[in-house]
Amino acid sequence: MAKIGVYIYTGDGIAEAVDVEGLIKVATKSGAAVAKSHADLYSPEGVAMVKQDIEAEGLTAISLVGMSPRYEYKTFDFPGVYLDKTGIRELVAWSHRIDPSDEKADSKKEHVQELAEDYIRMAVTKLQKVQMPTPDKLEAPNTRILVIGGGVTGMTAALEAAEAGYEVTIVERTGELGGYGMQVRKQIPVGPDYSSLVNPVAPSLIEKIKSNSKITVKTETEIARIYGAPGKYRVSLKAAGTKSEWDAPVPLTPEEKLDANGKELSAEDQKKVYAAKNEGRNDYMVEDANGELFGAVILAAGWKPAIPADGEYPHLAWGNPNVLTNHQFEQLAKSGKLKRPSDGKEIKTVAFVQSPGGLNDDADFPYASAVTTMVSLKQAKYVREDYPEDGKAYVLYQHMRTPGQYEYFYKGLQDDAGIFLSKGAVTAVKDNGAGGLTVTVEKTLLGDNIALDVDVVVLATGMLPATKDEAVVNLAYRQGPAFRDLDLFGGYCDSNFICFPYETRRTGIYAAGPVRRTMTIEESMEDAAGAALKAIQAVKAAEEGHAVHPRTWDFDYPDFYFQRCTQCKRCTEECPFGALDDDEKGTPKPNPTRCRRCGTCMGACPERIIGFKDYNIDVVGSMIKSIEVPDDDEDKLRMVIFACENDAYPALDMAAAKGLGWSPLPRIIPVRCLGSVNVAWIKDAMSSGLDGVLLLGCKFGDDYQCHFVKGSELADRRMANVAETIKSLGMEPERVKLAQIAIDEYDKVPGVIDAFVEEIVGMGPNPFKGF
């Protein structure tokens, strides 16, 4: 049993807003061994007071009731003592100011006092229920890094990880290292003065790899499956292009689960379809005893050149042998002096087309980028290199995309009399009957309508990420072999987080280079170093037993009480990170090092058997039940608000600091993520006689802001189901609501709360109040 100390800060207007002695009484009555107030709690004197009590009274858990939990850090650091904080300064004093001249001041004050007392009850109840989190360390995790792809990005990632002391294996599908980096004649410049092309970096990387004893290279090899979790991946490799019994099974798509009439197949039939689809493959839960062990994975599978389909771009004469893609042109340049493949004629005049849309659209080719722009500039220089006397290159663009210091590269080209750079809409490419092509360009910088006779036309086509059409990583995961959200990002293994570009929904696997986003070689090499660090961190986190991003401080892992599991599969299906696998029967198999500790599984579980030591169904349920509910006062309805601690909660803090206020009827409980909100809490609230529940979480949809990706969206879905239940009890389903609030919408959040309260007040009390 915890020995609890409650410390109430009385500064910053708290003492004026509430009866502090009354709060101390409530704390004591609720079970606190010590309850005190201090006018300057966060000062060294305040800290000393708490420290003395801990030593003298043997307190095991303390609650600081005062300023927002977001503001205190590292001041109250007492090893072994559980520390909790409740922000009544913001949630009570600052957001519920009372004008003394208000004729209803007394009644308002009573409301505010009751609000503060409930926060004290919830704080003490929480401390009575929590346990100190303990790290869940992986014993002797494997620390080797697997790099998929032996191009410039993959080689750099391997060298970077090796330089930090880690063993690395590179798996490369082709027979050689180097990737596209070996197929280019020259690279675009990487540093001042940006005027001349540089030799490819790939050969020197290959040399470094060969002489590095920490790096193993496996060419003509592919991933059959990656089984396991960070710190203990078991990877089955296979000869490139072959089939293997260890190929990762692919789950049924939603369409495959239906019969010819669109009706869902029975579980038995689904099993059959699944078995047929994955014939010859071992179950995803079977570990390959001969597989190699790795701690983390870097995906550097790169890109492949886009090739327009037959018949595409007829106005650009695609299909004419003298119309090439930038990739085809690079191959020519690599193989020697530029000559036309169609007839061997020297290529002396070239038109480089950046944007295919003619007069209608100024977009570049699909999957193009600044890189494809600069490749055209580079290739224009090839023409001048090979034919310095009379070579001519026309670069026709809608927007010259040479960002940052690459502007110098572009500017340098402007000084070359043989290179013509012009904005313009290329409206037609035609065979000129003289063995070449005529390019019609409209709306140019040189004049309205010009015609150019050239030997070849080069289209600045895009770079397709390797994951556009295949999984590559081939994860033996319940949720399937590929990265999630590939469709959302056009096949790129991208992150939806601008701040956290390496974060995907597969913990321990970090993408780098053009598989993530089109990048120059220079950027890819930097990106490889970043991904290498993330991979190393994932191994280290497994070793130390804490989560990786975003909850890197979190040493707890959810417990599952399997005896009561009904194999409903909700946790395994809903986990945004695919952390849970399952066995034949459907019992979840946790993979702690894949887990991000968001609690979505806890929120999903209808049996309420998943929870953390200090954040679980009982802790929050008990806090809700500790709220005092007057059962005969229509002016004192009660609601609970679950607020996302990273976004909605700070918005409330800022609203309060700005002097904005809201109704004193709801009590706010911060949650890790709305995804962790279990329906049981809604039921606890309604059965305790509370009149409504509001969930405040992050924006969902394609531009989701939820840091656990799906939390708020899943909560929204669950609340729709709860609404049905509430309705069946004869209550208004609108008593439970979810609102999307961004962290900066502090000006809006009070209005959202008040509108909700008003709606509940309109409905009247919970009909089950008092039962």
Added chain:
Amino acid sequence: MSQSILVIGGGFSGLTAAVEAAEMGYQVYLVEKESYLGGRVAQLNKYFPKLCPPTCGLEINFRRVKTNPNITFYTQAEVKSVQGSAGNFNVEVVVNPRYTTPQCTNCKPGEAVASVEAPNEFNFGMDNRKGIYMPHPMSFPNQCVVDPAVAASAEGQKIKDAMPAGHVDLSQKPETIQLNVGAVIVASGWKPYDPANMERLCYGKYPNIVTNMMLERLASPSGPTGGQIVRPSDKTMPKKVGFVQCAGSRDKAYLPYCSYICCMATLKHICYIREQSPDTECYVFYIDIRSPGAKYEKFYAKVKADAKVHFIKGKVAEVKPGSSADSVVLVAEDTIGGGKVEQEVDMAVLATGMQPVGALNPIPGIEYDADGFVKPKEGIVPCGCAKRPVDVVSSAQSATAAALKAIQMIRRAG
């Protein structure tokens, strides 16, 4: 030999580099010149192209700082010199006084008695603050600051007396500290290019010419207008807004390079305006729209589809007075249509570029290129906009890579 890492600059890049290195177990010192962490992105209303609030990611990173025992950070601190070599750098840091103690998190009693106001730098002087203030609502650390200009005066004393005892300490003095570190990550970031340098754009001459960074503050709920985009002269929503791209960038006379973010920032600003005003016409004067890559191209396409957004390929050569005192006329050479384009607008937004801090305040011991970007060398790792002009995503990548590079250098030196 030192195993510690110094990170210069607590903006998005520096913050990222610091937490990434600290989470690897290295002792990190983070030195920030402003009174808060978060740097330039703390001033942004939203990020492009997702239009999400920067404070959301900052909140996570602040929590990583708060919970990590390996990070020591200093605000209002400046690195004066860096001497030595990889594995053994001696760094002199001056920490300027905040004149408050850590428990001082509520400025209100002091603000209530303060009479002197000064321009609020966080909002580019578009509003005022008192002699004691919180830098901004999301400020981390959440600790009040007393303006050095009032600290020694009677005003300072008045503020001190109004605040709880022990919260204001006017006797604080600048403190010089010496750090010994194994590697230095330079994340000193950028400043908006000073528009006053370009006389032809008449910044400061007409009231309704603002910069892109000022527009960020105007659009932000924590900005001087509570998030209402209004023109300075009469506080009304402009019906015609002109965006002047490459205001300084891509110009030999000012910033010869491209600042990377200004095209995307303007497209984002058009979204801000459109959200508040369905019929405001936007005119974008540009050389090229640099929205490279699938995500950015998609964002450009979305903005382009708006019939009230007009793109004019031409650089603004001149700004003339408009038909009223509140408006201006932007004059450009239309490089496609030919001839001069003159467009009268209610407000002009100068898409000023990014100038690396190294161009303005170089640190002795760090080497810079001609533009002021940091040159890497063994033990010194630049990242983010100290290294080259980049967006936030690239800054985060660059900072993560820098953390690894610094760790490698310490290993090599050790």
